[in-house]
Amino acid sequence: xxNRQLDADAILDRAKPVIHQQAHEIHPYGHxxxxxxxxxxxxxxxxxxxxxxxxxxxxxxxxxYKKHHWQVAGPTFYQLHLLFDxxxxxxxxxVDAIAERIQLLGGVSLAMAPDVAETTLIPRPPxxxxxxxxQVSRLLHAHEVVLKEARTMARRAAEVGDDGTNDLLVSxxxxxxxxxxxxxxxxxxxxxxxxx
Ligand SMILES: [Fe+2]
Numbered sequence: 380x381x382n383r384q385l386d387a388d389a390i391l392d393r394a395k396p397v398i399h400q401q402a403h404e405i406h407p408y409g410h411x412x413x414x415x416x417x418x419x420x421x422x423x424x425x426x427x428x429x430x431x432x433x434x435x436x437x438x439x440x441x442x443x444y445k446k447h448h449w450q451v452a453g454p455t456f457y458q459l460h461l462l463f464d465x466x467x468x469x470x471x472x473x474v475d476a477i478a479e480r481i482q483l484l485g486g487v488s489l490a491m492a493p494d495v496a497e498t499t500l501i502p503r504p505p506x507x508x509x510x511x512x513x514q515v516s517r518l519l520h521a522h523e524v525v526l527k528e529a530r531t532m533a534r535r536a537a538e539v540g541d542d543g544t545n546d547l548l549v550s551x552x553x554x555x556x557x558x559x560x561x562x563x564x565x566x567x568x569x570x571x572x573x574x575x
Pocket of ligand 1: 448464
């Protein structure tokens with residue numbers, strides 16, 4: 380085998396992706412890393428814990444919208460199909476903003492579905508398709524869960540001086556969720572539950 384060929388083999392070996400690598404995690408969930416953002420550790424810790432709860436509930440609400448976007452049926456299909464996807468996109472932006480705020484405060488964001496399922500306060504819907512009024516009332520309840528906790532968290536964040544978290548909660552979470560409730564209320568008015 381020539382030297383030239385050996386070099387080519389070595390180069391190709393280096394280009395092969397290395398998979399199944401394992402190592403200890405570098406920042407365990409629930410632990411805080413202090414960042415120079417002029418906020419006390421206990422304040423960051425409290426905000427991180429609250430925001431992870433809100434994150435789990437927002438991910439669940441986001442996914443509930445996609446489920447209903449796919450599964451909606453009936454005479455209002457087209458409007459609701461579009462509305463549910465629009466709200467899904469807006470909730471996705473909120474998910475990203477909450478998760479990044481948690482990292483910025485020195486925490487670790489929840490991310491994966493099993494962890495979200497363990498944490499969320501929003502009831503799990505069935506796998507199958509439900510009627511429009513049931514879909515809508517599930518969404519309204521989920522919005523109320525989020526709004527209630529976001530308001531409590533916003534007041535607490537203001538009290539302890541975490542203005543960034545307070546602003547995210549009020550300007551983004553509370554306002555977006557309130558706005559999304561309105562078209563759902565009207566959708567519910569125009570639908571009737573079928574015979575049970
Ligand atoms: Fe779609």
